[in-house]
């Protein structure tokens with residue numbers, strides 16, 4: 129069992145994760161933010177690979193991607209940054225990004241660099257399950273990397289079961305039919321049904337989670353939550369990350 | 383399309399597929415499972431055919447141009463898609479998809495547009511069929527295509543400026559897809575070209591295939607042979623070309639020729655010639671050629687023509703290119719302007735800037751005097767008057 133899997137199991141139903149975009153607001157922010165998060169009550173961390181055309185993302189994450197790319201951030205630089213800090217960061221982290229970034233890097237190189245950068249799980253929303261099984265799994269397995277798949281309140285039961293079978297860390301449950309950072313509320317009834325399926329994998333809820341109330345609700349419906357846009361908004365407005373990041377996390381999970 | 387190009391799972395060779403986030407899975411899956419059945423129903427076929435005939439004005443003429451024929455020493459015919467209602471081939475797809483959406487129980491439509499031709503066609507189809515309509519358009523394009531914005535608004539469509547990325551067609555497409563994610567239950571997305579996740583490239587190609595179907599019948603009548611030696615069309619995403627090629631795919635006789643927009647030239651970095659400068663990756667849910675940097679970031683295309691200003695190309699064309707079933711050339715802004723000028727003066731036809739790219743290939747080809755050449759005149763140039771006045775007067 130790797131540290132992410134262990135962490136999520138240990139935390140039972142109060143996992144807290146945050147998402148931020150690599151290279152935002154400055155090129156050096158990736159390492160700084162990771163370092164600060166490492167001292168907080170966050171359980172695991174998602175790092176976004178900035179992409180020019182992030183289809184599943186709302187305006188906040190889009191904007192952070194644009195700034196990161198303008199800063200000159202690339203996947204290659206991100207892997208280099210991760211290699212530098214991986215021994216200092218004790219909390220597990222995973223990468224989230226789009227398939228084109230992975231393909232441009234090259235499938236084999238991508239998974240090898242994940243391994244070298246201490247990344248054991250990836251979230252690629254536009255990687256179809258079949259394509260992963262046919263063209264990625266063999267290589268990803270070799271480098272001990274496995275994907276986390278998204279499901280939504282309208283994903284069919286059969287498909288959820290199929291995804292449960294091949295997932296190894298958790299299933300990412302999207303709070304509703306929305307892009308990231310939307311104000312719509314969690315679709316409680318539909319997610320309860322998923323909870324009742326008693327899957328092998330823990331359920332972590334994300335998209336639109338912004339405060340303690342959302343987080344508490346997600347902890348009742350599953351095993352915790354991921355905060356993305358709200359965390360990035362806080363970073364955007366902060367002039368003192370050393371103070372503001374722990375404060376933000378503290379307000380949600382003390 | 384014969385089975386030589388279309389695999390049942392939505393691939394053309396290795397190109398195509400549906401690289402979409404789970405959020406779109408249900409909608410795309412429903413479309414994949416139902417579109418062929420619905421399109422084949424008698425109800426759909428009757429309504430679609432009637433509308434194409436009485437509302438759009440089909441069949442569009444196949445016009446023999448004596449002037450171009452004598453200048454380029456071949457028998458040159460123009461397929462007059464410019465004479466369609468709303469002024470381009472785009473209406474064939476917009477009406478087909480709006481009907482399809484209605485039969486799937488959707489009341490709302492979202493679409494993207496670049497030049498505004500597809501946007502106007504969708505706005506028109508929605509007005510006709512009683513559907514509500516939202517169109518995303520890059521802020522940059524809104525500024526340079528004002529008359530089409532006004533037309534959409536007059537037709538009751540909500541035009542939303544895309545402020546993301548480079549604020550042009552690719553970004554409008556991203557925003558239309560995001561809107562669809564957020565309104566998945568009641569909304570159908572009408573994509574404007576043979577791009578996007580499966581089944582869109584096939585749906586759009588099928589609705590545009592009426593172009594080559596008519597060419598065959600008309601050519602047979604006018605020359606005695608249904609198959610020309612050449613079909614030439616401009617390629618942005620590739621829908622008018624797909625429609626003009628469709629019934630000639632697999633023909634031993636007909637050579638299929640596409641004209642991409644080279645902008646300032648394919649080595650200038652100011653270009654939209656995807657097959658010439660692009661590489662294989664994922665754009666808008668489809669595996670195909672696209673313009674990207676080595677980090678996989680999609681780069682900004684450039685062409686004088688807003689309708690060809692797209693950094694990708696439909697997976698069908700990627701496949702035809704790779705298997706050499708069609709040949710693609712790049713045409714610069716200047717060459718397109720010169721070709722437009724020539725057509726205006728020789729035949730009295732003001733073409734869309736997009737279509738002018740196809741005509742610009744005439745001087746580059748080596749025809750035999752007996753060759754029968756069909757050029758798809760995809761649209762008329764009303765929307766481009768400002769550019770023409772500036773550059774060719």
Ligand SMILES: Cc1ncc(COP(=O)(O)O)c(C=O)c1O
Pocket residue numbers: 470471472496497498499500574575576616617618619620621622623688689690734736737760761762
């Ligand atoms: C007249 C005309 N021709 C061609 C195009 C390019 O699209 P496609 O390559 O899908 O035919 C456009 C797009 O706006 C157009 O308006």
